[in-house]
Amino acid sequence: MKIMLKDGSVKEYNEAKSIFEIAKDISEGLARVACAGEVDGVLLDLRTELTHDCELTIITVTDPKALHVIRHTASHVLAEAVKRLFPNAKVTIGPAIDEGFYYDFDSDPFSREDLDRIEAEMKKIIKEGHEITRFTLPRDEAIRLMEEKGEPYKVELIQDLPQDAQISFYDQGGFVDLCAGPHLMSTKGVKAFKLTSSSMAYWRGDSNKARLQRIYGTAYNKKEELAQHLERMEDAKRRDHNRLGREMELFTTVDVIGQGLPLFTPKGTKMIMKLQRWIEDLEDNEWGYTRTRTPLMAKSDLYKISGHWDHYKEGMFVFGDEDKDKEVYALRPMTCPFQYYVYKNSQKSYRDLPCRYSETSTLFRNEDSGEMHGLTRVRQFTISEGHLIVRPDQMVEEFKNCLALAKYCLETLGVSEDVTYHLSKWDPDNREKYIGEPQVWEETQQHMRDIMNELGIPYVEDVGEAAFYGPKIDINAKNVYGKEDTMITVQWDALLAEQFDMYYIDQNGDKVRPYIIHRTSMGCYERTLAWLIEKYAGKFPTWLCAEQVRVLPISEKYEEYANDVCKKLKKAGVDATVDNRSEKIGFKIREARLDKLPYMLVVGQQEEADNTVSVRSRFAGDEGIKTLDCFIGEITQEIQNKTIRKEMPTEEKN
RNA sequence: GCUUCAUUAGCGCAGUCGGUAGCGCACUUCACUCGUAAUGAAGGGGUCAUCGGUUCGAGUCCGAUAUGAAGCUCCA
Numbered sequence: 242m243k244i245m246l247k248d249g250s251v252k253e254y255n256e257a258k259s260i261f262e263i264a265k266d267i268s269e270g271l272a273r274v275a276c277a278g279e280v281d282g283v284l285l286d287l288r289t290e291l292t293h294d295c296e297l298t299i300i301t302v303t304d305p306k307a308l309h310v311i312r313h314t315a316s317h318v319l320a321e322a323v324k325r326l327f328p329n330a331k332v333t334i335g336p337a338i339d340e341g342f343y344y345d346f347d348s349d350p351f352s353r354e355d356l357d358r359i360e361a362e363m364k365k366i367i368k369e370g371h372e373i374t375r376f377t378l379p380r381d382e383a384i385r386l387m388e389e390k391g392e393p394y395k396v397e398l399i400q401d402l403p404q405d406a407q408i409s410f411y412d413q414g415g416f417v418d419l420c421a422g423p424h425l426m427s428t429k430g431v432k433a434f435k436l437t438s439s440s441m442a443y444w445r446g447d448s449n450k451a452r453l454q455r456i457y458g459t460a461y462n463k464k465e466e467l468a469q470h471l472e473r474m475e476d477a478k479r480r481d482h483n484r485l486g487r488e489m490e491l492f493t494t495v496d497v498i499g500q501g502l503p504l505f506t507p508k509g510t511k512m513i514m515k516l517q518r519w520i521e522d523l524e525d526n527e528w529g530y531t532r533t534r535t536p537l538m539a540k541s542d543l544y545k546i547s548g549h550w551d552h553y554k555e556g557m558f559v560f561g562d563e564d565k566d567k568e569v570y571a572l573r574p575m576t577c578p579f580q581y582y583v584y585k586n587s588q589k590s591y592r593d594l595p596c597r598y599s600e601t602s603t604l605f606r607n608e609d610s611g612e613m614h615g616l617t618r619v620r621q622f623t624i625s626e627g628h629l630i631v632r633p634d635q636m637v638e639e640f641k642n643c644l645a646l647a648k649y650c651l652e653t654l655g656v657s658e659d660v661t662y663h664l665s666k667w668d669p670d671n672r673e674k675y676i677g678e679p680q681v682w683e684e685t686q687q688h689m690r691d692i693m694n695e696l697g698i699p700y701v702e703d704v705g706e707a708a709f710y711g712p713k714i715d716i717n718a719k720n721v722y723g724k725e726d727t728m729i730t731v732q733w734d735a736l737l738a739e740q741f742d743m744y745y746i747d748q749n750g751d752k753v754r755p756y757i758i759h760r761t762s763m764g765c766y767e768r769t770l771a772w773l774i775e776k777y778a779g780k781f782p783t784w785l786c787a788e789q790v791r792v793l794p795i796s797e798k799y800e801e802y803a804n805d806v807c808k809k810l811k812k813a814g815v816d817a818t819v820d821n822r823s824e825k826i827g828f829k830i831r832e833a834r835l836d837k838l839p840y841m842l843v844v845g846q847q848e849e850a851d852n853t854v855s856v857r858s859r860f861a862g863d864e865g866i867k868t869l870d871c872f873i874g875e876i877t878q879e880i881q882n883k884t885i886r887k888e889m890p891t892e893e894k895n
Numbered sequence: 896g897c898u899u900c901a902u903u904a905g906c907g908c909a910g911u912c913g914g915u916a917g918c919g920c921a922c923u924u925c926a927c928u929c930g931u932a933a934u935g936a937a938g939g940g941g942u943c944a945u946c947g948g949u950u951c952g953a954g955u956c957c958g959a960u961a962u963g964a965a966g967c968u969c970c971a
Contacts, residue, residue, distance in 0.1 A: 343966095351899085440966030441898030452898065455966070483964085488906080496944070496962045553971045574971075609896050609969065618970080674971090709971055727970090796928040823928070831932035845930060857931065 245296040261287040261426065264299050275299050276307035276430065277423050284309070286423040288375060302462045312337035314373065314425045315363075315434050315460040316344045321416040322362035323348070323456070326355075332418065333394040333444065333453055340470070340723065341437065341459030347394065348454050351439040356456065360436045370429040371414030375422060383408035387419065394444065395419045433467035434460035477721035482774035483615030489779055489837070491770070491787075492616060501613035501620035503767065511787035511816070512773075513623075513766045517601055519883075520625045520650070520763050528646055528762075530599035530627060535579035537603060541569040546740055547578045548676060552709045558605050572605035576626040577759060581741045584630050589745040594755060595631040595639050599762075602626040616771035617726050624765045629758040630743065636733075636756045641692055643731045643760045647716060650729075650763045655885045656718065656776055660728065662698050663715040664689055665706030675709050677736045685733050686712050708759070710736045721775045726768060732759040780859060780888055783839040784880040790817040791838050792854075793829045795845035797821070802849040806842060806869060813873045815880065830857065839886075840876065860886040 244252040244263060252263060260278035264271045264287065278285050279298040284306060291297070300306050316335035319342075323330050327348055335344030351359070378386060380399060387395040398419060399408055411420050413428055425431070435458060442455040461467040478484065486492050491509030498504065505513060524530040541563070544550040549557070553574060561569040573579065580598045589596065603623045612618050631639045651657040667675045667682050675682070689712060693700050700714070707713060713732035717725045734757040738744075744752040763769055773781060783789055790810055794803040803819045810817035820829045826843060833841045842854040847866075854872055856864040867875075879886070 438965060439899070442967050443897080452967090454898075457966080494962080500962070549971070556969095556971070606970080611896065611898095611967085612969065614964090707971095722965095793931085795930055798928065823926095825928095825934060826930055828933055829931090834932060841931085843931065847930090855931080863931070 242292065243294045244291065245294075247298045257290045257292045259288050259290050260285065260297065260299070263291070263297065267299070271299060271301070274301040274303070276302055276304070276425060277310045279306070284423055286375060287426055289423075307462065308460075309337045310423055310425060311431060311462060312342040312460045313420075313423070314428065315431045315458060316342040317373075317411065317413060317416075317418055317420070317424065318363050318366050318428055318431055319344045319359065319436070319456060319458060320346075320418060321366055321413065322359045324416065325366075326358060326362055331394055332392055334398070341457060343455050343457045345442050345444070345453040345455045347444075351454055351456060356436045356439060359456070363431075363434070363436075366413075367428050367431050369414065370427055371416075372427050373411055373413045373424050375409060375411055375424070377407040377409045380404060380406055380408060383410070383419070386410070386417070390417070392419075431460055432462060433464040434458055435467060435471070480721045480775045480778045481615075482617075482720075482771040485779050486616065486771065486774050489774075491774070499620070500610060501608060501618065503616055503619060508787040509770065512781070512785055513770060515785055516763065516766055516769060517623075517625075519653075521599075521601060523650075524599045524625070524627070524646075524762060528597070528642070530597045533580055533583050533598050533600045535576065535583065535600065535602075536573070537605070538570050538572045539579070541571060543578050544571060547737065548709060548740065549574065552674075556606050556608070558607050574604055574606045576600055576602040576604070577628060577737065577757075578741065580626075580628045581630075581737070581743055581757075584743060585741070589630075591632060591745055591747045591753070594745055595629050595635050597627065597629045597639075599625070599627040616767040617720065619767055622765045622767045625762045627760050627762065629760070630738075630745075630755045631758065632745070632753070633756055636758075637688065637692060640689075640731065640733065640758055641696065643758055643762075644692070644696060644698070644714065646762050647729045647731065647760075651716070653883050654763075654769075654773065655782065656772065659776065660716050660718050661725075662693065662700035663706065663717055664693065664700050664702045665708075665713045665715050666702055666704050667707040667712060668705035671705060674705075675707065677710070681735055682707075682712065685735060689714060689733060708732055708734075710734050713759075718772055720772070726772075727764070728768065728772065729761050729764045730759070731761075734759055779837045781837075781839075782883065782885045783876065784883045786839055787816060788818055788836070788838060789815050789880070790840040790842060790876065791829075791833050791836075792817060792819045792842045792844060793826060793833065794819070794821065795826050795843065797823055799844050799846070799849055803844050806844060806854060809869060810873060810876075813877050815873070815876055834859075842872070858886075860889055862889055 242254050244254070246252065252266065261272060261275065264275040275287055277287060277300040278289065279300055280289070280291065281295050284300070313336065316337065320332050320335055323346055324332065330346045330348035333345040333347065335342065380402060383399050384396050387399060402408060408419065409421055410417050411422065411424055437457045437459060439454060439456045442453050444453055459467070459470060461470060486509070489508065490506050491512065492503045492505050494503050521532070525532060541550060544557070557574050558572040559569060560571065563569050580600065583598060584596060601623060603621060605621050608618060608620055613620070629639050629643070648657065651660060664686065666686050669679060693714070706715070711732055711734040713730050715727045716729040718728050719725050738754045738757055743755055745755055747753045773785065792803045792807050794800050800821055803821070807817045807819045820833070830841060837859065839859050841857045843857060844854055848854055853866050853868050855866050856872060858864055
C-alpha cells in the first residue's frame with residue numbers, strides 16, 4: 242500500500258497501518274502534535290487503519306482543521322461531565338461549530354453555577370486523561386446498547402440510519418457516545434476550553450418537539466488562543482450597536498412605547514437623514530427613479546389580492562375583527578401593492594416602461610416578541626423601497642442595474658467587502674408556500690444565476706428562502722457576533738402583475754403583462770445604521786457624522802470667535818458645534834475624542850488674530866494651523882466625496 | 896412564541912443575614928480664564944420596573960405582568 246504525503250514523498254507498507262502509526266513512522270515529534278488525518282480530503286481519526294493507496298495529510302494542533310476535532314472531543318467531555326453531575330440528563334447531539342461547540346441535553350435548565358461545576362468536572366476528566374477508543378456495532382446491537390444506557394434520543398438517531406449501517410461509538414474511560422467522529426486520541430488533548438453560555442434549543446430544531454438545554458463552549462489548542470478569542474468577544478461587545486448606539490445617544494427604547502419600536506434621538510436622526518437624502522437624490526437624479534408617497538395602511542381587501550392575507554396575516558397589525566366588522570384595516574408590511582396602484586393610475590404604453598418607482602417607506606411587521614433585537618429586528622422600520630415595472634425584454638438589464646446600484650451603495654459606505662450574496666430559491670418540496678408554476682420558478686432562477694455569473698459576483702444558493710411570489714438575490718452581512726442579516730434584496734417577480742391585473746399596451750395594441758422587480762438600494766435604515774455602528778465602532782466616515790466639527794475655544798474670551806467659525810462652517814453645510822463650557826482645553830479635547838468626533842478646531846488668541854483654526858482630527862491627530870477657508874474647503878470636499886479617511890491607531894484612555 | 900438570566904438616580908454599577916439606599920460619571924451653582932486626553936468646591940436628584948403575596952418589617956423571599964439580553968424557533 243502506498244501513502245502519498247503532503248510534501249510529495251511516498252511511504253510504502255505491506256500491512257494496514259493506523260494514521261497514528263504512520264505519523265510516528267514519519268517522526269516521533271509529529272506524532273506528539275498530530276490531531277487527525279486527512280485522507281483523500283476526508284478528516285479521519287488518527288486511529289483509523291489505512292488499507293489502500295491514498296493521499297494523507299497529518300493534521301497537527303496548529304492546523305485550523307484540528308480545532309474542529311479538539312472542539313468535538315471537548316463536547317464529548319462536556320457530555321461526560323454532565324452525565325456525572327446530572328445522571329438523569331439525557332444526551333442528544335453535540336457538534337463542533339464555527340466558534341466552538343455545543344451539546345444539547347434533555348435536562349432541567351443549567352445555571353451559571355452549574356456551568357462552573359460542569360467546567361470543573363471537565364477539567365477533572367481531561368486530567369484523568371482517558372484514552373478515547375472507537376468501536377462499531379451493527380444497527381440492532383447499537384440500538385440495544387443505547388436502550389440499555391437509557392438514551393432515547395440516541396436510539397432515535399440510530400433508527401434514522403440505514404439498516405445495514407455499522408454504527409460507530411466512542412468510549413472515553415467508560416463514557417460511551419454515539420458519534421461519527423473524528424476525535425482526539427485522549428481527553429488530555431483538550432487543553433484550553435471554556436463554557437460560555439446555556440440556553441434552550443428544540444430537539445431537531447423543531448418547536449413542536451422536546452425542549453432541550455444547550456450548553457455552548459469554545460475550545461482552542463492553546464490557552465493564549467482561547468484568551469484571544471475571549472478578548473475578541475469582548476471587543477464585539479464594545480462594538481455591539483445595541484450598546485454603543487445607546488451609549489452614543491443615537492437611539493433609545495422606552496418600555497411604555499413597546500418592543501421593537503426604537504426612538505431616534507437628534508444625533509441618530511441626523512445620521513439616518515443623511516443616509517436617506519443621499520439615497521433619494523441618488524435614485525432620483527442618477528438612476529432614473531420617480532418617487533411615490535402612499536398610505537401606511539389599507540383595507541384587508543388589498544392584502545387579499547396580493548396574497549399577503551393568506552401568506553402573512555400573522556405578521557401584520559390588523560385593526561378590527563373580520564367576523565364582526567364590515568371593514569378591517571391593517572398597517573402595511575410592504576409597499577408593493579400600493580405602488581402597483583400608482584402604476585395602474587394611468588394606462589401605460591410599452592414606451593413608458595421601465596417604470597421605476599421609489600419610496601422611503603415605513604413598514605410594520607408584528608414580529609414574535611422574542612425576535613426583536615436593537616435596531617436589526619424591529620416592528621416598525623423604514624426602507625428605501627422600490628418597484629420596477631418592466632417589459633419582459635427589459636427584465637435582465639433592469640435586474641442587473643438594481644444589483645449595480647446596491648453595489649454602488651455598499652462601496653460608498655465602505656462595506657462592500659463585508660457582504661455575501663445569496664440566491665434565495667423556492668423549495669419544490671413545499672409548494673403550498675409559493676404561488677406560480679414550478680417551470681416558471683426554475684426558469685427565473687436560471688436567469689438570476691446567469692446574471693450573477695455575468696456580473697462575476699460570487700454567491701451561494703439557499704433553498705426555501707424565496708419570497709412567495711418569486712426568487713431573489715439577498716445581500717447579507719454579519720453582525721459583530723457573526724449572525725447574518727439581509728441588508729439589501731432584489732426580487733424577481735413574474736407573478737404578481739397577474740393578481741393585480743397590471744398591463745401595458747405593446748406595439749400591436751395588445752395588453753401585455755409586465756414583470757416586476759422588488760428591490761431596496763440600501764435596505765432598511767435602522768438596520769443599516771446598526772451595521773455602520775458595528776463596522777466603524779462608532780467612528781463613522783465624516784460625511785455621516787451627526788456632529789462633524791466641534792470648535793473648542795481655549796477660554797471664554799474666544800467664545801465670540803469660536804461662534805463665528807461655527808457659523809461659517811454651518812453656512813458651508815458642515816455640522817458644527819461650539820464647546821463653550823468653562824473647562825480646560827484638555828478636558829474638552831478628551832470629551833470630543835470620547836464622542837468619536839472627526840474634527841476639533843482649537844481656537845485661542847493666535848487663531849483669532851490670524852483668522853485661522855488649529856485642526857485636530859481622528860485620522861491624523863494634530864494637523865496644524867490652517868486658515869479657516871482652507872479647512873472649510875477641505876472638509877466640504879471630504880463630505881461631498883464621501884471620503885473614508887484612514888483612522889489613526891489610538892489607545893483609548895479611560 | 897419558548898428557555899434562562901436581568902431590571903436600584905439620566906448612564907454605568909454596589910447594596911452582606913430581610914431592619915427603610917450608596918459610589919462613579921453626568922446635571923446645577925460658585926470660583927478659576929486656562930494651548931491639545933479629566934481644575935477645584937458645594938448642591939440637587941430614588942414609589943429600588945409595575946402589580947400582588949409572605950412577614951412585625953421586603954431593594955433583598957415568592958408569584959404575575961412589562962421591558963431588556965443570550966440562545967432556539969420564525970423572518971412573506
